[in-house]
Amino acid sequence: MSHQKTDGSSLGSDAVPAGPAPGGPLDLGLLRTFLAVHRARSLTTAARVLGVSQPTVTAQVRALELQLGRQLFERLPRGVAPTTVADELAGEVAGPLDALAAVADRGRPGVEAPPEPVHLGGPAELVSVRALPALASLTDQGVLLRVTTGLAEGLLEGLHAGRFDLVLSAVRPRGRSVISVPLMDEEFVLVAAPVWARRIGPLADADPGPLRDVPLIAYAEDLPILRRYWRHVFRTRLSARPAVVVPDLRGVLAAVVAGAGVSALPRYLCEDELASGAVVPLLSPEDPPINTGFLVERAGALPRAPVSAVRERLLQAARSW
Numbered sequence: 001m002s003h004q005k006t007d008g009s010s011l012g013s014d015a016v017p018a019g020p021a022p023g024g025p026l027d028l029g030l031l032r033t034f035l036a037v038h039r040a041r042s043l044t045t046a047a048r049v050l051g052v053s054q055p056t057v058t059a060q061v062r063a064l065e066l067q068l069g070r071q072l073f074e075r076l077p078r079g080v081a082p083t084t085v086a087d088e089l090a091g092e093v094a095g096p097l098d099a100l101a102a103v104a105d106r107g108r109p110g111v112e113a114p115p116e117p118v119h120l121g122g123p124a125e126l127v128s129v130r131a132l133p134a135l136a137s138l139t140d141q142g143v144l145l146r147v148t149t150g151l152a153e154g155l156l157e158g159l160h161a162g163r164f165d166l167v168l169s170a171v172r173p174r175g176r177s178v179i180s181v182p183l184m185d186e187e188f189v190l191v192a193a194p195v196w197a198r199r200i201g202p203l204a205d206a207d208p209g210p211l212r213d214v215p216l217i218a219y220a221e222d223l224p225i226l227r228r229y230w231r232h233v234f235r236t237r238l239s240a241r242p243a244v245v246v247p248d249l250r251g252v253l254a255a256v257v258a259g260a261g262v263s264a265l266p267r268y269l270c271e272d273e274l275a276s277g278a279v280v281p282l283l284s285p286e287d288p289p290i291n292t293g294f295l296v297e298r299a300g301a302l303p304r305a306p307v308s309a310v311r312e313r314l315l316q317a318a319r320s321w
Contacts, residue, residue, distance in 0.1 A: 024067065028100075031093050033060040034072065038090045042079040117144035118310045121158060122168030124149035125249040125269055126293065130184075131168060134317035135310060143306045159298060165307045166314075167296045180294040183314065184321040186266040188229055188289040191279040193259040200262075203283045208234040211282075215243030215261030217252050229264040232289040253279075264289070268321060 036046040037057060047054040065072050072089070073080040082090070122131060127149055135145060148155070148164065152171045159167045160177060173180050192200065192214075200210050208230060218226055223242055230238035243261050246252050252263050253270050257278045273279045295314055297307075 026064070026067065028097075030060050030064040030067075032097055033057055034064050034086070035090060035093060035097055037061055037073065037080065038082050038086055040079075041081070045079075115142065115144055115306070116304070117146040118166065118304075118306045119146050119148070119164045120166050120168070120310065121148045121150065121155040121164040123152075123170060123249075125266070126168055126170075128250070129269060130317070130321055131314060135313055138306075138309055138313060141309070143309055145310070156296065159296060162298070165297065165301070165304070166311060168314075169294045169296050170291060172292070172294055173296050177299055178296050179299050180296045181315065183293045183295045183318045184268075186268065186291045186293060188225060188264045188291070189267050189270065189274070190229060190233075190262065190264050190282045191256055191270055191274070192262045192282055193257060194277065194280055195259055196262060197280045197282060200282060205233060205283065205285050206235065208236065208238075211262065216240055217244045217246070217255045217261045217263040218242035219245070219247060219249055219252060221245055225264045229289050232287075233283065233285050266291075 033046065033050060036049050037043060040046045040049060043054050043057050043061075047057045050057065061072060068085075068089075070085045071083050072086040073082055120127070120131070127147055132147070135143075139145070148158070152169045155164065155167045156169060156171075156173050156178070158164050168183065169180070170186075190203075196214065200214060203210060216223065216226055218224075221242065223238060223240065226240075226242075227238045230236055244252075244255050246255060249265060249269055253265055253273065255261070256263050256265070256270075257273060262282065267274075270279055274281065295311065295318075297311070301307075
C-alpha cells in the first residue's frame, strides 16, 4: 500500500472526498459500493459491476471509512482484502441491500423477480364469507394474496390508480378503462330475531306500518340498504333514525340475532341463521330487492398468472353463490 492515513483509510488518496459527517446516518449508496467491493475483492471489478469509475468507488469507500472511523480494506498487490470490521458490516447490510436490489431490478430483462402478490379489494362481508374461502387453496400453489376491504367507490378509485389487480364491486363501474363481469346476485331479506317477529306480527307487501316504531339496525347512518328495501318492496320512502349503526354487515347480523331490532341483509350472509331459526324473514315478496356484484379489473393490465388464477377461481366459485 502506498499511503496509510491516520484516519484509518487504506485506499491511498490524499484528497478527502465529500461525504456524510462522521457519526451521522450511513448513506445507502456508500453501503452499496462497499458491499460490491467486499464481494469482488477488487475496486476495479466493483466499479465495473456498479457502472462507475474506479476513482469513484475508491472515493466512496474512503468516505465510508472516514464516517465510521474504521479501516475497511487493505490494499493487496492484486485487489483488496476486507478487514474484520468490513466482514461484520457486510454481514449486517448484505441481506437488506440485496432485498432492495431485487425490488429495484423488478421488470429488468433477464432478472427473475420475486413473486408479486395479487391485490384484491372488496366489501368486508363478501370477501370474508365468500371470496377468501374460495381462494384458500391457491396459497398452496404459491399465490400470494393481499386483501383490502372498503366501499365500492374508494376501491374502484384504487383500481384506476393501480392499487388493486381485482375488485369485487357492489356497483357496476363506468368507462372503458375497466372491465367488469357480473359475479353474483345478492337477494336482500328483511330479518329479525323471533322475539321481534312475534311482536311485529304479519306484514303485507304494501304496508310497512307495523315496522314504524321498531328499532332499525343499519350499515350506515343514512340506512342505504333499508331505504332501498322500503322503496322496492313497500313503494315508499323510509324516514327514520337507526337505533344501531355498524359499518360491517356481519355486525348488523350479530345485533339482529341478539334482538336489537330489524334489518335488511343479503341472504348469503344470514342463510345459516335463517336455517337455524336465529333470525326469521319478516316478509317473502315475490320480487325481492336484488343487487348484482361485479368482478372488475383494469383494461389493458399486463397479464399475470396469479391474477388470472384468482379471477378464474372467483368466477368458478360464484356459480354456486
